[in-house]
Amino acid sequence: MNFINNTIVQKKLMAFAGLIWFVYVIAHVLSLSSFHFGKQAFNDFYNWFNGSIIYWPMLFVLAATLAFHVFTAVTRQLGNNVAIGANRYHHIYPKIIPRFIAWSGAAMLIAFIVFHFVQMQLLSDLDPYQQISNIFTQPVMLLVYIFGLIALGMHLHHGLTNVLQTLGISSNQYNLIAIFIVLLLLFGFISIPVSVIYA
Numbered sequence: 653m654n655f656i657n658n659t660i661v662q663k664k665l666m667a668f669a670g671l672i673w674f675v676y677v678i679a680h681v682l683s684l685s686s687f688h689f690g691k692q693a694f695n696d697f698y699n700w701f702n703g704s705i706i707y708w709p710m711l712f713v714l715a716a717t718l719a720f721h722v723f724t725a726v727t728r729q730l731g732n733n734v735a736i737g738a739n740r741y742h743h744i745y746p747k748i749i750p751r752f753i754a755w756s757g758a759a760m761l762i763a764f765i766v767f768h769f770v771q772m773q774l775l776s777d778l779d780p781y782q783q784i785s786n787i788f789t790q791p792v793m794l795l796v797y798i799f800g801l802i803a804l805g806m807h808l809h810h811g812l813t814n815v816l817q818t819l820g821i822s823s824n825q826y827n828l829i830a831i832f833i834v835l836l837l838l839f840g841f842i843s844i845p846v847s848v849i850y851a
């Protein structure tokens with residue numbers, strides 16, 4: 653009984669950590685949209701944001717929740733958890749997409765987040781708009797970002813369908829809602845390199 657409870661608590665905490673990242677990703681895509689308002693708007697926003705009081709606490713929360721989410725997922729998988737109720741959410745994603753592909757996608761997403769974070773930390777405060785534009789003129793960087801966004805889309809679709817299912821939304825509805833939210837987010841992110849290429 654204790655074991656089952658732990659499994660459910662773990663899943664809830666993982667979902668909560670995922671939710672924090674989901675909120676961050678929405679805020680990130682919204683703040684990136686300042687890119688479409690030109691150099692001044694983008695540079696002003698990021699120079700303010702990097703020096704703001706929320707920046708370092710936000711990074712700490714993101715790092716802690718990501719570490720927890722990944723650690724719990726890996727330990728649960730290694731423990732091959734088959735407690736009653738643990739498979740409740742599994743019938744869409746792993747059956748259609750084999751576990752190996754799901755884990756490869758998740759690994760790709762983490763690799764992208766780490767790469768992107770380091771790359772962004774290495775930007776200087778002088779004209780981040782120009783530096784982002786320079787990044788997206790390199791074909792290899794376009795590929796890195798395209799793969800990163802595909803991995804994000806797959807993982808978010810998986811997470812969102814689980815959450816919507818828990819909320820009791822019917823199966824054909826939650827799939828469509830999840831696809832719609834994911835496409836909206838991906839469209840926002842991809843609009844940045846696209847606007848650089850077609851500038």
Ligand code: HEM
Pocket residue numbers: 677680684698702711714765768769772773775780784797800801804841842844845
């Ligand atoms: C085309 C897509 C993207 C662009 C152009 C982009 C751009 C940026 C920029 C300009 C920064 C801030 C650099 C600074 O603080 O000076 C940043 C930071 C960051 N990005 Fe992205 N990003 C993209 C996609 C993503 C995705 C998909 C994720 C997560 C899955 C992500 C996660 C982060 C994180 C964790 C940080 C560090 C915290 C922060 O400064 O906000 N980014 N990104």
